[in-house]
Structure formats: structure tokens, C-alpha cells
Amino acid sequence: MSADDSRSDLWHWYEYPVGLVGEITRAFERTLFPFLTGLGGTFVLVLGVGMMADEGMLGDPGVANAVESLLLASLPLLMIAAVVVWAGYASAACLRDVTTSRAIVRATRDGADRHRVPSPEQVVAVIREPGRLLRYFALGTGGPTAVLGVIGVGIAFTRDDVVETLTISAIALAWAAAMVPLAFYVPQWLTAAQERRQKVIAAFWSTEDEANAWKRARQDRSRPRAGSGGFRSADKVIYAATLVALLGFLILQLSVGARCSTVPGSSPAQQCDTTHYGSFIERILGWGFSAFVVAMVIAILLAAGGALFDWRQRRSERNDLRRRLDDMTAERPDDLVLAHHSERHTHPIITMAVILSAFTMIVAAAAYFAGKREDSEVEIFYSPHQDLELSIAAAALALFVIALVTTAVVNVRGREFRNVLMRRWPAGPTWSAGEDGRVLRAKAGPALHAARYKKVGKGKSSQNTAPY
Missing domain, CATH: 1.10.287 (Helix Hairpins)
Structure with a gap:
């Protein structure tokens, strides 16, 4: 090792480019989560307005009937959209981790600078189990559908529509069966492949390399700095x-x-x-x-x-x-400010735009389908505006696409700024331990050569624990 290589201040965190597919998956992951939030908010509003309609607080009975039709049309749309978006979010999060590890492996083979240690955010993606959200999705959708399918088979022969009930039950059981490999085998295969890539990355950057990058963050944190957290x-x-x-x-x-x-419900049919x-x-x-x-x-x-x-x-x-x-x-800025701007984030206005697009899309689509009902009272409200309702739904979809593209562009353009920031003032990411008192090791220190999680204690966080 040369005299220059012995200087620990040469080591610094660096965010490596992840390629087109990696940026697309990150953009989807960061926009689908607020879309899910928007769907949840829409569901709460549907429940609230439904209660008001039941209590006759909407005035004219025709208006109340139209609102109830709109709410009934929105519920299946909400359920379908929630499942589809949940699946998309879980898949995007999985691909985010996979593309990150592959990008860093590619960087090592292309002769990356050993002093440029992958940033904690990227190391988190490398050591984390990539299929964990897919497992949650499979268990969250497969378990309930399996129960419903078994119940459907049990009551099918007590009903007049035996064939229809058995068909629906068979579809539910088929979905549950399809979720079994997604819940157990696919995550294991993804984790094994991720661990193989982690070994390649760990062979390039030693524990000492990681420690030197974290050492700079520890030393700089103790220096006087402007600003304040809170x-x-x-x-x-x-x-x-x-x-x-x-x-x-x-x-x-x-x-x-x-x-x-x-x-x-305290007694049957009450x-x-x-x-x-x-x-x-x-x-x-x-x-x-x-x-x-x-x-x-x-x-x-x-x-x-x-x-x-x-x-x-x-x-x-x-x-x-x-x-x-x-x-x-x-002077060194506040650590919380540095930690935030050293990582990727979704623009707050984009977040609000995506939430708005989710609400608008569901309501406009529900109004369109409500207008298809053979109900003269409802048709007066929705049928004359079918083209407008479709246009509003299309505009909401366009707003989501714009938010998606903008998120990708902003994060790609900000990579150089994040790297300069981490080179000048490295700051460890913020973290808080869960009920088990564990935290991903990459958020609290060197992690490529150690276990995935670190025991720090229940209630501990980066704000009340000695650094790294």
C-alpha cells in the first residue's frame, strides 16, 4: 500500500449509476407508494361519504342515490387497483435492489476506484432481501383468497348457483396456489443470487475500505457545524x-x-x-x-x-x-440536512400530485361505470358526461406518468450533487430500530462483510445512539 493509499481521508461514499432499467424501477417504486397512499385516502373518503349518504345528509334522494351508485362502483375499482399497484410496488422494490447490486458488480469489473465505497443507501440495497415485499404481497393476497375459496367450496352445494360459486372458489384457490411459490421459493432464489453478488462486491471493497469511509463520517460529525436539527x-x-x-x-x-x-350485526340480519x-x-x-x-x-x-x-x-x-x-x-451543515440530501427522495409536490391522480382516477372511472347502470335516476347524473369522465381519468393517468418521468429525471440529475456532498461532508443515514431492536447494518456501519442486521436495542435511533 502506498503512502497515499494509507490516508483514510481518500475513502468516501459514492453513488454508482444503476442504468436505465434501474432508474425506471426506482421511479416506479417512488411513485407507486404515494399512489397506494392515495388509494387508501380515497377508501376512507368513500366510507365517510357512504355514512353520510346512509344518514340522509346529502339532501335530495336523487343525489343520495347517485352518490351511493358512485361509491358502489368505486369499491371494486379500489380493490383491483390496490392489488395491481401493490404488486407493481413490490416488484419495483425487488428490481431496485437487484439492479443496484448488478450495477455495483459491473462497476467492480470495469475497474472502479477502491476509494469510492458504495454509499450506505446502495449498500442497504445490496444486503437487503430483495424478495421480502413480494413475500408480503403473496401472503397478503394468497392467504385471504385461500380462506374464501375453501369457504366457497363448503357452501357451494347449499346454494342454487352451484356452478358459479364453484367457479369463483376455484379461481380464488388457483390464485392462492400461484402465490405459494411467490411467497416461499422466489424470495429464497432472489436472496441467494443477491448474496452471490454481495460476495463479489465484498471481495473488491474490504472491511477496512468501508471502515475508512465511515470513519470520515464519524470524525466530521464531532466537528462544530452550522444549523440545527429537530x-x-x-x-x-x-x-x-x-x-x-x-x-x-x-x-x-x-x-x-x-x-x-x-x-x-349483534343478531342475524339485524x-x-x-x-x-x-x-x-x-x-x-x-x-x-x-x-x-x-x-x-x-x-x-x-x-x-x-x-x-x-x-x-x-x-x-x-x-x-x-x-x-x-x-x-x-462550516459543516447539520447532519439531518446532509443525510436527507445525500439520498434519493421523491419531490413533495410530486407526491401530492400522485395522491391526487389516484383519487381522481378512481372517482372518474367509477362515475363512468356508474353511468352504465340501467338506473334512470343515476343516468341523469353520469351518462351525459361519459366522454368527460374518461377524459378526466386519462388526465389523471397522464399526471401519474408525468410524475413518474419527473421523479426519474430529478434523481438522475441529482446524482452528481449527492456524490459531491458525500465527498465533502459524509453523513450516515438516519435510522430507528424496530420492536426487535434490530436495524439494517448498512445504515449504522460497515456491512458488506457482516450479518445483515445489527442489534442496537429497542427504541434506539441514529439520534440517541453513539454514531456508528
């Missing part, structure tokens, strides 16, 4: 939006519960018996339903405001980091 204002606004939405839904449930003199009160109580219950609507509107506005606030804060931080990088005498 709870960001944008996070406070987003958490406030969540609390307002939960409070509104709780008020709605309490108002609906007060309408029932009996508990629905329904909720509507109870009426005096004018004062009725006024309070009416305020409860109105409070739900107001709370949802406020929550949406707060969430949008939080996303905009987050964007402005992150943009200000990024501009400040660029100015500091140009000044060789600048």
Missing part, C-alpha cells in the same frame, strides 16, 4: 393534517353511532335502527356531519400546504448546500 415546520403541518383528518373521521363515527339504538332526538341533539348531530366535511377540507389544504412548505424548505437547504460547497472554509 422537528421541521413542514413535518408539523403534515402531522397536523393527519390529526385533523382522524379527528373528523372520529366525529363522523360518533355521530353515526348516536343514530343507532341497536348495534348492527340492521341499524335509526334513532331521532330533540331539536338540540339533532342540531349537534348535524354539526358532527358538517364537522367531518370541514375537517376533510382542512386536512387536504394542510397536506397541500405542508408539501409546498416542505418543497420550499428543501429547496432553501439545497441552495445553501451548493453555496457552502463553493466555499472551502464553510
